[in-house]
Amino acid sequence: MAALGKHLLLELKDCDAELLNNMEYLREALSSVALSIGATVIKDSFYQFSPQGISGVVIIAESHISIHTWPEFCYAAVDVFTCGEVIQPAMAVKPLADKLKAKSTSYIELKRGLLTESPATAGR
Amino acid sequence: MAALGKHLLLELKDCDAELLNNMEYLREALSSVALSIGATVIKDSFYQFSPQGISGVVIIAESHISIHTWPEFCYAAVDVFTCGEVIQPAMAVKPLADKLKAKSTSYIELKRGLLTESPATAGR
Numbered sequence: 001m002a003a004l005g006k007h008l009l010l011e012l013k014d015c016d017a018e019l020l021n022n023m024e025y026l027r028e029a030l031s032s033v034a035l036s037i038g039a040t041v042i043k044d045s046f047y048q049f050s051p052q053g054i055s056g057v058v059i060i061a062e063s064h065i066s067i068h069t070w071p072e073f074c075y076a077a078v079d080v081f082t083c084g085e086v087i088q089p090a091m092a093v094k095p096l097a098d099k100l101k102a103k104s105t106s107y108i109e110l111k112r113g114l115l116t117e118s119p120a121t122a123g124r
Numbered sequence: 125m126a127a128l129g130k131h132l133l134l135e136l137k138d139c140d141a142e143l144l145n146n147m148e149y150l151r152e153a154l155s156s157v158a159l160s161i162g163a164t165v166i167k168d169s170f171y172q173f174s175p176q177g178i179s180g181v182v183i184i185a186e187s188h189i190s191i192h193t194w195p196e197f198c199y200a201a202v203d204v205f206t207c208g209e210v211i212q213p214a215m216a217v218k219p220l221a222d223k224l225k226a227k228s229t230s231y232i233e234l235k236r237g238l239l240t241e242s243p244a245t246a247g248r
Contacts, residue, residue: 004194005201009131011236045169047183055188057181059171064179068187068205070128070237077129077236079203081192112135112201113194 004113005063008089010078010096014103020069020076023048023056029099030058030065037091039065039082062087076100081112128237129187132213134202134220138227144193144200147172147180153223154182154189161215163189163206186211200224205236 019025023046031041039060046056057066063081070076078096080089090109097105143149147170155165163184170180181190187205194200202220204213214233221229 004197004199005192007133007201009234009236011238013239042171042179043169045167045181045183047166049185055166055183057169057183057188057190059169059179059181061173063192064181064190066181066188066190066205068129068207068236073128073237073239075128075237075239077131077205079205081190081201081203083192110133112133112192113197113199114135115137115197115199 001114003111004115005081005083005111006089006109007112008080008092008107008109010080010093010105010107012076012078012097012100012102012105013074015074015076016101017071017074019100020071020074021052021054023054026054026056026067026069029096030056030067033092033095033099034058034060034065036095037089038087065092076102125238127235128239129205129207129235130213130233131236132204132216132231132233134204134217134229134231136200136202136221136224136226136229137198139198139200140225141195141198143224144195144198145176145178147178150178150180150191150193153220154180154191157216157219157223158182158184158189160219161213162211189216200226
């Protein structure tokens with residue numbers, strides 16, 4: 001059964017704590033990883049929490065990449081949600097792990113929008 | 125084992141197609157649902173695709189709510205990612221389904237950030 005979207009849920013552990021609290025670094029990292037897997041970056045929105053931690057989303061033409069960081073635990077939760085057949089979200093795993101210097105990486109990939117009607121006529 | 129985050133993945137089917145293509149309606153809907161479950165809205169970012177479909181994210185102090193819509197299939201994928209113990213993302217399911225007039229709703233809730241270290245000292 002065809003799916004409208006692919007949704008990768010990525011757990012990055014034992015990351016570099018300073019990078020996880022550097023909003024401009026994360027903004028650049030997510031956008032550059034998005035481009036590297038062939039996505040089209042539309043806009044982004046990031047927020048720095050006090051005393052630490054960052055939430056951010058890059059909206060791409062193919063859906064989104066989001067991140068939430070807990071520098072105090074050297075942990076980041078990253079989601080890569082894509083639609084269409086061209087982009088494979090799993091291609092983002094290694095570059096994201098490298099950007100955050102994660103020593104432990106795990107992920108699952110889910111299908112979203114499993115419809116009985118064919119998505120072949122989808123407008124995007 | 126304690127988790128840093130709760131992540132609800134919501135599939136809304138047989139929604140009102142016009143609502144799924146109304147960006148201002150969706151922006152208001154997601155923000156009001158976020159407030160109704162006790163979340164603190166920080167900012168949002170929405171994008172209208174051509175010929176149809178909307179992607180949007182509301183960043184909340186507790187993480188995020190995102191939506192991707194396919195009006196042509198009357199389908200929306202919504203994610204509610206929260207941290208902390210106060211907010212229960214499942215409380216957002218019925219109000220979100222109501223807002224989009226979904227006739228079919230299904231969801232799963234996952235734990236994110238299952239760490240061996242206790243999150244009791246987390247800064248947020």
